[in-house]
Amino acid sequence: MYRYTEFDRQFVHARAAQYRDQLERWQAGRLTDDEFRPLRLQNGWYVQRYAPMLRVAVPYGELSSAQLRVLARIARDYDRPDAALLREAQAKQDALAEVPVRGGTPVRTRLRSGYGHFTTRQNVQFNWIPLDRSADVMDLLASVDMHGIQTSGNCIRNITSDERAGIAVDEIADPRPYCEILRQWSTLHPEFAFLPRKFKIAVSGAAEDRAAIEWHDVGLQMVTDTDGRLGFRVHAGGGMGRTPVVAPVIRAFVPWQEILNYLEAVVRVYNRWGRRDNMYKARIKILIKAERQRYIDEVEAEYRAIVEQDGAPHTITQAEFDRVAACFAPPALAPARTGPQAQVHRIVRADAESDPGFHRWLQRNVAPHRDPALRAVTLSFKRLGQAPGDATADQLEQAADLAERFSAGEARVTHDQNLLLPWVREDDLPELWAAARKAGFASPNIHLLTDMIACPGGDFCALANARSIPIAEAITQRYQDLDELHDLGEIDLHISGCINSCGHHHTGHIGILGVDKDGQEWYQVTLGGSDGSALSGTVTPGKVVGPSFSAAEVPEVIEALLDTYRTHRQPAAEGRTETFIDTLRRVGHEPFKAAANATRLTEKEAA
Missing domain, CATH: 3.90.480.20 (Sulfite Reductase Hemoprotein; domain 2)
Incomplete structure (x- = not known):
């Protein structure tokens, strides 16, 4: 790192x-x-x-x-809040309705610190x-070299990337040095400290987009041109919120040396023309949607001026790239203890064949690595009784222990709100599995239904219209059978407490959005969203199922959607069952929509 x-x-x-x-x-x-x-x-x-x-x-x-x-x-x-404050906050939470769970305990948020x-x-x-x-x-x-600089405000926010950056087998180039150069360029940039609205950049260096770049203000995809030169395809104007927009390509290729000059032009034109009179229309997505070609033309003109008149002051030299890249040297790892790699692989495979739990964990939580002797391992933080993304102090300590023992002291936060260990030797997998299981991080649910994304919602956020955590807990409580989860297969379930979309509900195969209805919490359900990963395919926002549902109805809606999937899915090639998103795209929304709406309770039942 x-x-x-x-x-x-x-x-x-x-x-x-x-x-x-x-x-x-x-x-x-x-x-x-x-x-x-x-x-x-x-x-x-x-x-x-x-x-x-x-x-x-x-x-x-x-x-x-x-x-x-x-x-x-x-x-x-x-x-740690003041005890009186926590009591007051909990009293307000207790006044809200419980979320019923069929066959389980009704869910009510217990505020924790x-x-x-x-x-x-x-x-x-x-x-x-x-x-x-x-x-x-x-x-x-x-x-420990950390801060909160530019994690808020109308500025360029934290630069994000693929959690497998620098280790992915499908990687065109390691994006991390470019991310760091972007971070240094954007931090306290004198011209971009007060943009019309917040500005988010994501970078992917792999064939598969695991960074959701097309949902960002600027998404950079590393590519090579016909001459084999390395550079970036630039997407701009993506975003969620009230107006979900998939970022179009505004330039098919920018040489890597020129990317800062080009981004300087992109942000300057936005800074000049982005609306400041209406915060709901201030994001760059609104500007580009309204002015598409005119915006692109102005960016190109600004870019030419930066290069030709200003002397391309932000050009990345080879020496500067090498300086930054040297800060990402891979860690020195001890050789495998059990012999040559082929022998290691046979031993691990034999262990998996004799232990179904270990085998399932290898399938779901372990990914290949560019180094054949290594693996990337995801620690699951999704569990019953704990909100998606939350990690207690003890869990953070335990994750640090696992990173030190098995991953050269490094972990990575994933887009799906888990932690990934990027430097795990294959012969350490059995021992890591045992240690992760003891710590509670070994649930083999990665990319399954309970590996959901959720924002903190109305339990904490002043902007939220409804709670996310009790809905997530009600669904998690209902789907605890690992055999059932694996039978359902890979499903992206995303929950947001308000239209700001911090839970990325627009990109979920199933999305849940909290809305306010006459001062009460209701939930809108969307289907068919995609973030661009291999699992989801073409990037698209989900479509609304229909009128909103009460909190009590949401778990029933999810069950109805999944039952509809089971009814319509087909066996796929090579013995794999058709996924939820593929079935939805093949049969269309209507059977799912009808099933969801059939769960509606009477007004008396909903109360």
Whole structure:
């Protein structure tokens, strides 16, 4: 993973010291709330429904074991609300209706503290840290090269990428050096500190898009041209929210050396023409949707001016690329203990044949690696009684232990809110499986129904219309049978508590969106969304099933959709059953829509 330079460290520590000074001036009354608000937001400090929320940047998802341990310490020692505040918040939650579960215990949120939350954009959030302790937390983060810079505000946010970057077998080139160069270019960029709206960039270096690049303000796909030159295909104008838009290609090829010059033009034109009078129409997706070719023409003109008139000041030289790339040298790993690789493979395969649980884990949680002696292993954080993406202090410590023992001290936050160990030797897989199972991270559910994405929703977020966590828990409670989950196969279920779409409901094969209906929580269901991964295929937003459902109806709707899938699916080639998304696309939405709407309760039952 990237190794911070001395300049990087000085920068982060200076920013932490600057924030402490701002906090102290606010506490002393020398800064008003309005004056302090943009200063804390620039460092990732929000104020949410009940308490402050901190968003910590994890550039392109990489975490060291030392960083995980500091995140665990923050969760344990600082993510602690005042007891009276927690009682007050819990009383408000208790006033909300339970979500019934057929054959199970009705779900009601129990607010907890002392944990971190992995987001779909590879950040980590904390929900209960008091502002008067925030400067101490910033110092702790800086001690392990972490911060919250530009995780909020109308600026270029955390640069995200494929969790398998640098190790994927389908990789065209390692995108991480380019991500880091983008991070350095965009951090405190003097021209882009106050954009019309927030701006998100994702980069993929592989044939399969595991970074959902077409759902970002800018998505960069590494490609080669007809002469074999390496560069980027540039998508721009993607986004979810009220108006889901798949980012079109605005330039088929930009040489890698020129990508900063081109992005400078992309953001300058957006900064010039993006709407500032209406925050709901301020994202670049609205501008490009309205002005498509005119926008592209202006970007090209700006790009030519940057190159021809300004002398292409942001060109990446080979020396600069080599300097940054050297910070991503792969770790030195000890050789396999059990002999040549072919022998290792035979031993692991024999273990799998004798243990069905280990075999299933290998199928679902273990992915191939560019180095045939290594594997990429996903630790599942999705479990009964725990919100998707949440990790307690103890779990963060346990993940750090596993990263140190089995993955050269490195883990990565995935788009699906889990952790991935990128440097696992194949002969360590049996031992890792045993250790992960003991820690509770070995559920073989990756890409299955219970490996769902969900935002914190109305339990914490001030913007949410409805709760996400009880809905996720009700569905998880109903589908605990691993045999049934594996029979259902790969399904993306995504849940958002409001139209801002932090749970990426638009991209779910099944999407659930919390909506407000006369002051009550209701849920809109969508079908057929895709994020562009191999599982989902062509990128597209889901289509709404019909009028919204009550919380009590949602688990029944999911069951009806899955029963419809079982009825209509066909055996696929090579003995594999047709997936949910393929069945949906083949038979169309109508059978699913009819089944979902047939679950509607009477007004009395819904109450």
